[in-house]
């Protein structure tokens with residue numbers, strides 16, 4: 001039995017910062033196991049957040065520069081964390097930060113150059129986990145469901161509430177997953193206007209009231225009627241969601257309240273459609289699981305037959321970094337780490353580019 005010591009790096013759509021999870025991962029009797037040994041969150045400076053957020057609008061030259069600079073920054077942060085750990089690691093698994101995602105045009109791009117990351121950290125790196133799947137006509141997302149299947153099989157549904165919400169579950173022995181819609185992205189859009197990073201615990205949303213007109217317009221968005229496989233991102237949010245939110249004259253707290261109801265209705269719609277047992281367990285992770293009002297409304301909309309399980313804060317915040325660590329192990333063992341049943345690609349794949357440190 002080999003035990004891998006992996007540093008997983010994730011930068012999500014909420015743009016809070018870099019999530020780092022040092023994990024032990026091993027396979028025993030045909031089952032994958034994990035232990036998250038230590039974690040670190042490096043918040044982005046306002047300047048860096050703006051750069052990453054606007055990367056989609058950069059010129060080719062500036063985008064290439066940011067790719068290299070961010071790769072070096074990831075390497076520096078990894079080196080600092082590894083020094084703090086005081087332990088040797090085997091390799092780094094880096095998701096990077098998505099700047100472009102248009103799978104229908106064959107495009108997905110994660111910032112954070114793997115070679116510069118490897119050179120700066122002095123460690124082997126596995127990164128660029130989405131391109132191969134998109135080249136196979138897949139959505140290139142979500143990727144975490146392979147981890148849901150291999151590490152969290154005791155749950156009927158795995159729901160992640162980051163900037164975007166996504167869900168995964170088994171159906172006829174196949175893993176199915178897709179982005180349901182938005183989660184914290186529009187909530188943060190409103191709280192930023194109020195001068196707050198986010199709505200702690202959902203307290204502001206709880207004090208608001210429902211804007212029925214907005215709820216109905218949001219629920220009517222075409223994306224929700226598309227069949228899976230499907231994925232979404234910042235582009236959909238700016239083009240389709242923001243205009244509806246901006247058109248409402250409701251107070252900010254009412255918008256927060258309504259957006260949470262809307263999210264939970266869409267999640268409940270998916271879960272009810274695909275639940276096949278009398279009693280089901282749903283694992284809720286991502287920052288939204290820390291929003292108590294969100295969790296209360298979710299449980300209310302799901303009803304008593306679906307139990308919402310909220311895990312430790314470590315798993316809530318670092319599950320995605322952990323799964324990219326697992327994906328890198330699978331990549332180096334030459335095993336499938338991206339499922340066509342999830343992404344709609346023409347085949348499963350063993351995805352990720354590998355870089356070895358160069359120079360001294």
Ligand SMILES: Nc1ncnc2c1ncn2[C@@H]1O[C@H](COP(=O)(O)OP(=O)(O)OP(=O)(O)O)[C@@H](O)[C@H]1O
Pocket residue numbers: 011012013014015016160161162163164165184187188197198199200201202285286287288290291292317320
């Ligand atoms: N205590 C809290 N109360 C309410 N909301 C919270 C709390 N903590 C975090 N959040 C929300 O969760 C967000 C971060 O979630 P997370 O880190 O899972 O997103 P992400 O990984 O960037 O997104 P994605 O998975 O879509 O790429 C914050 O921006 C905030 O909106």
Ligand SMILES: CC(=O)N[C@H]1[C@@H]2OC[C@@H](O2)[C@@H](O)[C@@H]1O[C@H](C)C(=O)O
Pocket residue numbers: 012013098101108140141142143144145162163164165166179231232233320
């Ligand atoms: C293209 C891209 O970066 N997509 C992210 C994003 O953030 C959440 C959702 O949209 C999901 O599709 C994906 O991330 C997670 C980690 C995934 O691939 O499973």
